[in-house]
Amino acid sequence: MDSLVTHLCDANNISREDLKVHVLWNSEINAFALPDGHLVIYTGLIHNAENQEELAGVIGHEMAHIELNHVMKKLGKEIGLSALIAMTTGNVGTEVIRETARTISSTAFDRSFEKEADIKAVDYLLKANIDPEPFGKFLHRLSDSESELSKYLTWISTHPESKERAKYVRKYRQGKGINFKSVLSAETWKAIKEGVGS
Known part of the structure; x- marks a missing residue:
C-alpha cells in the first residue's frame, strides 16, 4: 500500500508525511478519509479490486477528499461548528470522536464533492502514469445491485x-493518451491479494 x-x-x-494510511482487517469494500490526513483502507477493498489500478483510483479519490478539504467541510455540516472547534482545540470527548468517525465512514459527501474528488483522482492517476480506466470500470462493476458482493459494498453505498x-x-x-505503467510488479500485487484474502 505504501508503494x-x-x-x-x-x-x-x-x-507523503502528512498522509497517514491505515489498512484495517474488514471484509467490507470500503475506504474513507478522516481529519488530519488519515486515510483508512479496508482489506475487503484490496481483496476485491481486480487490479492495482482500481485500488489506486479509490485511494486517489479519498486522497482528493483530504487535499480538497472535503472532510472538514463535511464535518462542519454534519456535526456542527461547535463540535468541530472542540475537536481542533483538543477539548473533545470520546463520544464526539466516535460520532465523527461514524459520520465520515457511513455517509456520502455532497454530489459536487464526489464529482470533484473523482476528477481530481483521475488527474492524480494520469500524472502518476496510472490508467484511470479501471477506476471507471470499478465504479460501474460494483454499482450493480445484482452483484453477489452487494452486501459488502459500503464504499459504493456511501458514494x-x-x-x-x-x-x-x-x-x-478520453483523449489523454499516456504511457501507462504498473506501480507494483505482478508478483507484489498477487502477494498483496493473497495476504488479505484469508
Missing part, C-alpha cells in the same frame, strides 16, 4: 450514482 500511496503523492506533489460517475470518469480520461 501505491507514495507513488501517487510523489507524482502529484502531495506530502451514490456510481454508474453515472463511472461515465464521467471514463469520459474525462
Whole structure:
C-alpha cells in the first residue's frame, strides 16, 4: 500500500508525511478519509479490486477528499461548528470522536464533492502514469445491485450514482493518451491479494 500511496503523492506533489494510511482487517469494500490526513483502507477493498489500478483510483479519490478539504467541510455540516472547534482545540470527548468517525465512514459527501474528488483522482492517476480506466470500470462493476458482493459494498453505498460517475470518469480520461505503467510488479500485487484474502 505504501508503494501505491507514495507513488501517487510523489507524482502529484502531495506530502507523503502528512498522509497517514491505515489498512484495517474488514471484509467490507470500503475506504474513507478522516481529519488530519488519515486515510483508512479496508482489506475487503484490496481483496476485491481486480487490479492495482482500481485500488489506486479509490485511494486517489479519498486522497482528493483530504487535499480538497472535503472532510472538514463535511464535518462542519454534519456535526456542527461547535463540535468541530472542540475537536481542533483538543477539548473533545470520546463520544464526539466516535460520532465523527461514524459520520465520515457511513455517509456520502455532497454530489459536487464526489464529482470533484473523482476528477481530481483521475488527474492524480494520469500524472502518476496510472490508467484511470479501471477506476471507471470499478465504479460501474460494483454499482450493480445484482452483484453477489452487494452486501459488502459500503464504499459504493456511501458514494451514490456510481454508474453515472463511472461515465464521467471514463469520459474525462478520453483523449489523454499516456504511457501507462504498473506501480507494483505482478508478483507484489498477487502477494498483496493473497495476504488479505484469508
